[in-house]
Amino acid sequence: MTTQTPAHHVLADRQRLWAFWLGCLVVTAGVVLHVPMYLMGADIGYRLAGMKMDLGMTVGMLIIPPGCALAGWGLLPRRGVDHHLEHTIEVTPPEDAPLSLAHWGLMLVLVVALIIDIMKPASLGFVVPGMIKEYGVTKAMVAWLPFAALTGTVAGSIIWGALADIFGRRASILLSAVMFVGTSICGAMPDFWWNVGMCFMMGAAAGGLLPVVYALLAETMPSKHRGWALVLVGGLGAVGGYLASSSSSAWLQPAFGWRIMWFLNLPTGLILIALSGFIPESAKFLMAIGRLDAAHAVMKRFGSVVREKADRPEDHHHVLTPPPVERRFLGKTAALSIAAVAWGLVNFGLLLWLPAELVAEGHSVGVSSQLLAKSALIAFPTVFVCAFLYSRWSTKWSLATTIAVSALGVAGVLTIGPGVSPVLPVALMIIGTNGLLAILLPYTAESFPLRIRGRATGWVAACSKSGGLIAQLLGILAAVPPLKVAALMIIAPLALALALVAWFGTETRGRDLRELEG
Numbered sequence: 001m002t003t004q005t006p007a008h009h010v011l012a013d014r015q016r017l018w019a020f021w022l023g024c025l026v027v028t029a030g031v032v033l034h035v036p037m038y039l040m041g042a043d044i045g046y047r048l049a050g051m052k053m054d055l056g057m058t059v060g061m062l063i064i065p066p067g068c069a070l071a072g073w074g075l076l077p078r079r080g081v082d083h084h085l086e087h088t089i090e091v092t093p094p095e096d097a098p099l100s101l102a103h104w105g106l107m108l109v110l111v112v113a114l115i116i117d118i119m120k121p122a123s124l125g126f127v128v129p130g131m132i133k134e135y136g137v138t139k140a141m142v143a144w145l146p147f148a149a150l151t152g153t154v155a156g157s158i159i160w161g162a163l164a165d166i167f168g169r170r171a172s173i174l175l176s177a178v179m180f181v182g183t184s185i186c187g188a189m190p191d192f193w194w195n196v197g198m199c200f201m202m203g204a205a206a207g208g209l210l211p212v213v214y215a216l217l218a219e220t221m222p223s224k225h226r227g228w229a230l231v232l233v234g235g236l237g238a239v240g241g242y243l244a245s246s247s248s249s250a251w252l253q254p255a256f257g258w259r260i261m262w263f264l265n266l267p268t269g270l271i272l273i274a275l276s277g278f279i280p281e282s283a284k285f286l287m288a289i290g291r292l293d294a295a296h297a298v299m300k301r302f303g304s305v306v307r308e309k310a311d312r313p314e315d316h317h318h319v320l321t322p323p324p325v326e327r328r329f330l331g332k333t334a335a336l337s338i339a340a341v342a343w344g345l346v347n348f349g350l351l352l353w354l355p356a357e358l359v360a361e362g363h364s365v366g367v368s369s370q371l372l373a374k375s376a377l378i379a380f381p382t383v384f385v386c387a388f389l390y391s392r393w394s395t396k397w398s399l400a401t402t403i404a405v406s407a408l409g410v411a412g413v414l415t416i417g418p419g420v421s422p423v424l425p426v427a428l429m430i431i432g433t434n435g436l437l438a439i440l441l442p443y444t445a446e447s448f449p450l451r452i453r454g455r456a457t458g459w460v461a462a463c464s465k466s467g468g469l470i471a472q473l474l475g476i477l478a479a480v481p482p483l484k485v486a487a488l489m490i491i492a493p494l495a496l497a498l499a500l501v502a503w504f505g506t507e508t509r510g511r512d513l514r515e516l517e518g
Contacts, residue, residue, distance in 0.1 A: 016074045020174070023071025024273065026063050027182045031266050033060030034188035038259060046257035049134045051190045064182045071178045075171040077289045093304045097222040102301050106220060107233055109278045110213050113173070114237025116268045117209040119245040120180070120202055121149050123261045125352040126249035126369055129359040130258025135192045139356070143475025146352055148196045149203035150468045156207020157461075168289075169212045170281040177276065179205035180269030187262035202265070210234070214441070219282060220302040227442050227509075228391035235383035235438035242351075242430060243376035249355075250369035258365070329448065331504030333456065336444055337463045339403055339436065339497035344467020345490045346406060346433050350413065350483070352471075354426065357483045361418065375426035379434065386435040395446065396505040399439050400498055406432030407494040413487040437464070446508035 033056040041048045053061075124146045132142050164172040183205060186198035214230060221229045245261070252260045283304060286295035299305065358368035389398040409432050412425025441457055448456040474480045481489070 019074030020071045021074070023067045023069070023074060024178055024181070026067030026070065027178055028266070028270070030060040030062075030064035030067060031181060031184045033057060034185045035263075038188045038263070041257075046259055047134050048188060048190045048259070049136075049192075053190065057188060061185065064185065068175075068178055068182055072167075072175055075167050075175060077168070093220060093222045093302060096224050097303050099222070099225055100303070103221060103225075103229075105278065106216070106280070106302075107229060109275055110216065110233050111236045111240065113209065113272060113275055113279070114213060114233065115240035115244055116180075116272050117206050118238055118241025119248070119268070120206050120241075120265065121146075121153070121348075122242045122245040123249070123264075124149060124199070125355045126245060126253065126365070127258040127261050128352070128356045129365055130253070131192070131195070132356070134258075137192055138478070139480070140476055140478035141192070143472050143480075144196050145199050146348060147469065147472035147476060148200040150348060150465060150472060152200040152203020152205075153207035154462075154465050154469075155200075156204040157465075159204065160207060160209075160212065164212060164215075164285075168281050168285040169216060170276060170279050173209065173212060173279060174273060174276050176205050176209060177269045177272035180265050180272060184263050184265035184269070186265075187259040198262075213237075216279070216282065219284065220280070220304060222303070225391075227395070227446065228387045230442040231390045231438045232383060232387040234441075235386055235434050236380075238434040238437055239376060239380050239383055239430060242434075243373060243380060246369050246373035246376055250366055250373050253369060254364070254366040329452075329456075331500060332447060332506070333459070335497060335500030335504050336440065336447075336456075336460050338493050338500060339399075340440060340460045340463035341467040341470070342403075342406070342490065342493040342497050343433055343436050343440070344464050344469070345471050345493065346410060346429060346467075347437070348468025349471030350410065350487060350490065351426075351429065351433070353480070353483060353486070354422070358422065371421065371423055372426055374423050376430055378423070378427040379430040382431045383434065383438070386438060390439055390442075391509070393509075395439075395443050395508045396501065399436070399443050399505065400501045402432050402435035402439055403494055403498045403501060404432070406436055407491055407498065408432070410487050410490050410494065414484050416484075440464070443508065447506060 037048065037051070037054050037057045038046065041051070128142050128145065131137065131145070132139065135142075160172055160176065163175065167175065179201065183198050183202040186195055186202070189195045189198065213233065217229055217233060218226065248264060249261060252264075280298045280301070281294070283295040283298040283306070286292075286298065287306065295306075355365070355368050355372065358371065359365060363371070386398065386402065389401070405428055409425050409428030409430070412428055413422075416422045416425060441461060444457050444460045471480075480486060
């Protein structure tokens, strides 16, 4: 196997690498300057609400933005991107090539990166009870926190897509990680609205990683293995992120308070920066900036080839354009859109509300986090089952099964009460929703013809965000019904999505996608 090009060679064309590392150091120092104020609250349960910011914290806040800017400047390529070349070539792996150690290694690194990325929004539900208690805010006001984070992910999806074209995929991950580190200061904010602002920034930093991961896999994985690889990496990242956040909450919150969940962005962001050395740059991007030797080294490592790309209509459509409306795709579009909205309602609604609900029923934060961590641990191995079913059984019915399991888990919420463990219904929800998320976008991409595939995938991805925004907007308006009523209401779109997928969904396993072009 060809060894990976060292990081300093791959990034050798950047403006000033010293500026990137200096920027990382400045941002890290800015975060560390917030720690003394956090530790000052140890005797009072790490409660900092209303406290005056000390000099170190003020200096730390002031140096973080220029530190991020310095890191970004250092990552700019010395040469501009040849956009004409970028749009006329494509890098693709052989159709039936076997997976090499390089492919497995990349999948492992991307799973860890996604776990770090997803545990940040997953932590929101675990900090809400502590924030309500410390700041004395209502549930309606605290809903601004996840709403800001979700809005940030939508903005981040757009921003990082553009930045990846300027910096490259690997460099954009590095810059995202620097921002992760910077948002750690949320853990020392004495004012609620500072937390909301930091949550938006955290969401913006997190929003672009999943598309970058999928793009890297699409460019490096042989077509024969691409579908199940996307399902496996996405599923393990999602379940692992929830498991990491719930476990961290169970172990750390009882001793260090809810603020420790934000300070975890510091070590995890630095881990993500360290992992970037094992993530290859896009060969296509390297060719576009004139790094032909580096591009050929990456292609050799993963067995990819470069070829001229035929002009395709969907290349000229932005991902936020309206959904495909051709008559023969209306039912399929409706099925996948409703499934995506329902996923958002469960993932960014019920699962975020559950920790606060369990605390309200009398459980401590530590105990409620342990219960949810057990659920995530049960769900973790089922990701392999999802990937197996998707690749060896049926793509359509694998999707339908995950929707059904999600609905079963949501129905199980109706049984939660005093003396009834939430572990099983929550495990079913995590199994179903993470399987649904992992399968939905790959299935969408395989279900539409080339000319509208980009629009269809972008539309369904946007629908998944909209479900979460709807849930949190209801929270802001103080219109969230009791948890069991909310669960009953969410079952309806899940049931409708299941029926529509069963009726309008098509089997894509083993199918030549060119058959869709008629």
